[in-house]
Amino acid sequence: xxxxxxxxxxxxxxxxxxxxxxxxxxxxxxxxxxxxxxxxxxxxxxxxxxxxxxxxxxxxxxxxxxxxxxxxxxxxxxxxxxxxxxxxxxxxxxxxxxxxxxxxxxxxxxxxxxxxxxxxxxxxxxxxxxxxxxxxxxxxxxxxxxxxxxxxxxxxxxxxxxxxxxxxxxxxxxxxxxxxxxxxxxxxxxxxxxxxxxxxxxxxxxxxxxxxxxxxxxxxxxxxxxxxxxxxxxxxxxxxxxxxxxxxxxxxxxxxxxxxxxxxxxxxxxxxxxxxxxxxxxxxxxxxxxxxxxxxxxxxxxxxxxxxxxxxxxxxxxxxxxxxxxxxxxxxxxxxxxxxxxxxxxxxxxxxxxxxxxxxxxxxxxxx
Amino acid sequence: xxxxxxxxxxxxxxxxxxxxxxxxxxxxxxxxxxxxxxxxxxxxxxxxxxxxxxxxxxxxxxxxxxxxxxxxxxxxxxxxxxxxxxxxxxxxxxxxxxxxxxxxxxxxxxxxxxxxxxxxxxxxxxxxxxxxxxxxxxxxxxxxxxxxxxxxxxxxxxxxxxxxxxxxxxxxxxxxxxxxxxxxxxxxxxxxxxxxxxxxxxxxxxxxxxxxxxxxxxxxxxxxxxxxxxxxxxxxxxxxxxxxxxxxxxxxxxxxxxxxxxxxxxxxxxxxxxxxxxxxxxxxxxxxxxxxxxxxxxxxxxxxxxxxxxxxxxxxxxxxxxxxxxxxxxxxxxxxxxxxxxxxxxxxxxxxxxxxxxxxxxxxxxxx
Numbered sequence: 132x133x134x135x136x137x138x139x140x141x142x143x144x145x146x147x148x149x150x151x152x153x154x155x156x157x158x159x160x161x162x163x164x165x166x167x168x169x170x171x172x173x174x175x176x177x178x179x180x181x182x183x184x185x186x187x188x189x190x191x192x193x194x195x196x197x198x199x200x201x202x203x204x205x206x207x208x209x210x211x212x213x214x215x216x217x218x219x220x221x222x223x224x225x226x227x228x229x230x231x232x233x234x235x236x237x238x239x240x241x242x243x244x245x246x247x248x249x250x251x252x253x254x255x256x257x258x259x260x261x262x263x264x265x266x267x268x269x270x271x272x273x274x275x276x277x278x279x280x281x282x283x284x285x286x287x288x289x290x291x292x293x294x295x296x297x298x299x300x301x302x303x304x305x306x307x308x309x310x311x312x313x314x315x316x317x318x319x320x321x322x323x324x325x326x327x328x329x330x331x332x333x334x335x336x337x338x339x340x341x342x343x344x345x346x347x348x349x350x351x352x353x354x355x356x357x358x359x360x361x362x363x364x365x366x367x368x369x370x371x372x373x374x375x376x377x378x379x380x381x382x383x384x385x386x387x388x389x390x391x392x393x394x395x396x397x398x399x400x401x402x403x404x405x406x407x408x409x410x411x412x413x414x415x416x417x418x419x420x421x422x423x424x425x426x427x428x429x430x431x432x433x434x435x436x437x438x439x440x441x442x443x444x445x446x447x448x449x450x451x452x453x454x455x456x457x458x459x460x461x462x463x464x465x466x467x468x469x470x471x472x473x474x475x476x477x478x479x480x481x482x483x484x485x486x487x488x489x490x491x492x493x494x495x496x497x498x499x
Numbered sequence: 500x501x502x503x504x505x506x507x508x509x510x511x512x513x514x515x516x517x518x519x520x521x522x523x524x525x526x527x528x529x530x531x532x533x534x535x536x537x538x539x540x541x542x543x544x545x546x547x548x549x550x551x552x553x554x555x556x557x558x559x560x561x562x563x564x565x566x567x568x569x570x571x572x573x574x575x576x577x578x579x580x581x582x583x584x585x586x587x588x589x590x591x592x593x594x595x596x597x598x599x600x601x602x603x604x605x606x607x608x609x610x611x612x613x614x615x616x617x618x619x620x621x622x623x624x625x626x627x628x629x630x631x632x633x634x635x636x637x638x639x640x641x642x643x644x645x646x647x648x649x650x651x652x653x654x655x656x657x658x659x660x661x662x663x664x665x666x667x668x669x670x671x672x673x674x675x676x677x678x679x680x681x682x683x684x685x686x687x688x689x690x691x692x693x694x695x696x697x698x699x700x701x702x703x704x705x706x707x708x709x710x711x712x713x714x715x716x717x718x719x720x721x722x723x724x725x726x727x728x729x730x731x732x733x734x735x736x737x738x739x740x741x742x743x744x745x746x747x748x749x750x751x752x753x754x755x756x757x758x759x760x761x762x763x764x765x766x767x768x769x770x771x772x773x774x775x776x777x778x779x780x781x782x783x784x785x786x787x788x789x790x791x792x793x794x795x796x797x798x799x800x801x802x803x804x805x806x807x808x809x810x811x812x813x814x815x816x817x818x819x820x821x822x823x824x825x826x827x828x829x830x831x832x833x834x835x836x837x838x839x840x841x842x843x844x845x846x847x848x849x850x851x852x853x854x855x856x857x858x859x860x861x862x863x864x865x866x867x
Binding site: 260 | 564565568569572580582583584585628631634635639
């Protein structure tokens with residue numbers, strides 16, 4: 132199916148919210164040995180646990196290269212669908228289509244993807260197969276696709292309230308490696324036209340050490356329209372202290388598309404995570420790969436959860452903060468079944484549970 | 500979805516007939532340069548024409564490697580679905596699942612595939628990806644799969660009347676490279692149990708120079724239960740003369756599963772086809788590739804047609820025999836729209852229109 136060259140907003144389409152009913156979800160299979168330690172075997176185990184857990188809530192498809200097909204098939208449970216689709220990294224949310232709806236039909240946006248910053252500051256090279264994923268998913272499920280040239284954007288780069296407002300960071304969208312020739316105003320205008328939204332709230336930065344280079348999904352999320360969670364620490368020595376306080380100040384002065392103040396609840400950050408020597412040693416060293424050394428800090432956040440139908444799958448870190456996080460998640464998502472998963476190996480590779488899963492809208496029949 | 504280890508016949512399943520309504524069809528994209536001349540570009544053009552033609556009759560999915568994805572997408576029309584699925588050759592019928600039905604559900608058989616004869620006499624090496632195609636198609640469309648170990652069988656190796664009878668050749672099934680440890684009786688018993696059929700008619704040989712090593716699809720097909728077409732020549736100097744006369748004699752002495760004599764109509768063979776020097780020159784020469792030299796004969800047959808819903812897509816060869824063939828096809832398939840296609844480039848690589856397409860049953864909802 133070829134791409135559309137019209138503007139979604141004019142076609143009556145708007146951003147779909149992942150809080151709504153899914154027809155299913157999509158993941159990639161981690162394979163690159165210069166990011167995922169020990170031949171990606173630990174990451175594969177963690178990804179498999181996440182996929183197998185999601186399969187208890189909704190249909191899920193895991194996309195894998197030809198060479199890893201059999202292994203993935205054997206590690207994944209029977210009710211996970213495995214299909215061949217090659218990638219260079221494993222962060223499905225960033226490369227999947229951004230799903231739109233007009234209430235009866237689903238369409239997808241296929242942004243440009245350049246490995247989180249292209250040749251200037253991207254995390255790996257090449258990224259051509261990852262840039263094709265959005266097209267391949269649209270093709271496979273049979274939906275029409277808007278191809279956006281020369282606009283680099285990723286699924287972890289925004290949070291959506293479901294009612295016309297998204298929140299992004301300047302660090303990410305205005306980074307030199309992504310869209311150096313676009314002004315902030317150009318970008319805001321394009322986002323409004325393509326996502327059919329009315330308000331873009333700009334935070335300054337994502338969490339410190341977020342490898343998405345300013346991705347917002349570890350920092351902030353909506354619980355529902357007008358209500359949100361913000362990663363938080365009162366510890367001035369915590370590496371995220373300054374960033375979360377800055378975010379709170381900006382959000383406190385903003386209104387959403389409906390003119391509401393956004394209520395902000397504070398989600399405790401886990402204690403700082405540091406790469407161990409053993410973890411650093413098992414990663415291939417290549418010219419283009421990220422350096423991961425003993426003692427390097429990793430980003431970690433409870434907001435990197437995924438919302439399958441009727442469920443909430445969140446990462447656990449350490450008992451103290453886990454208990455507080457779970458209480459908050461229970462409070463704000465009382466009708467969802469909570470499942471905590473040790474996703475340390477996913478965070479080690481720069482990801483999180485939210486980052487590696489993309490939800491497919493459930494309103495159109497016959498998909499997946 | 501993991502494989503079943505029960506017996507289809509006992510589960511109430513039987514072979515589905517491609518004369519029935521399809522939910523769609525499947526093809527592979529030709530890529531190997533040691534079989535398809537000039538970087539497979541001529542073959543790709545021919546495959547694209549066939550796929551685009553089928554798309555006018557029914558949904559069609561073309562499976563292509565990651566490296567050829569974009570090129571295939573651009574060569575195929577908008578209503579062809581293109582998905583990533585790697586193969587080593589392009590004969591979908593031989594590697595697709597053999598579809599079974601119990602009237603309300605579809606299942607697939609995943610036979611062993613070994614490149615038409617394994618290390619002993621196979622046409623290429625390796626064939627591991629082709630052996631995975633049946634599994635991948637079952638997985639993608641969400642049907643249960645019977646995995647048959649140690650039984651080499653291909654989709655072009657049999658013809659089915661839709662009512663309990665298949666016709667095969669000894670040359671193919673009993674070839675040393677396929678099932679050397681199985682007796683004819685073992686094979687017949689397995690075929691009956693897995694296909695839920697009651698009669699196996701054994702011809703001696705497939706057409707001369709058929710690269711499937713005895714595949715029956717160029718030689719014989721059913722028009723409907725009890726009525727068939729046999730490739731034919733009265734010219735004693737034609738390379739197929741002896742083979743078609745031998746087949747007629749055997750078929751004339753057989754009854755089908757219902758105890759009927761099978762009416763046999765004679766379909767003229769096209770004039771012998773010979774590879775030109777230009778054609779032979781554009782093929783890569785590798786240790787494992789088939790030798791194709793100037794002057795080598797190619798098999799050609801009007802019976803290598805495909806039956807999309809409401810249509811019949813057949814190969815044209817030369818005007819004289821084309822006219823006679825079309826008249827016969829019109830007579831036996833009066834309700835189908837006939838489309839003749841120059842499939843010379845497909846035959847050059849050892850295929851035909853029937854060989855490169857596999858039909859997916861249409862009785863189950865939600866597939867494709």
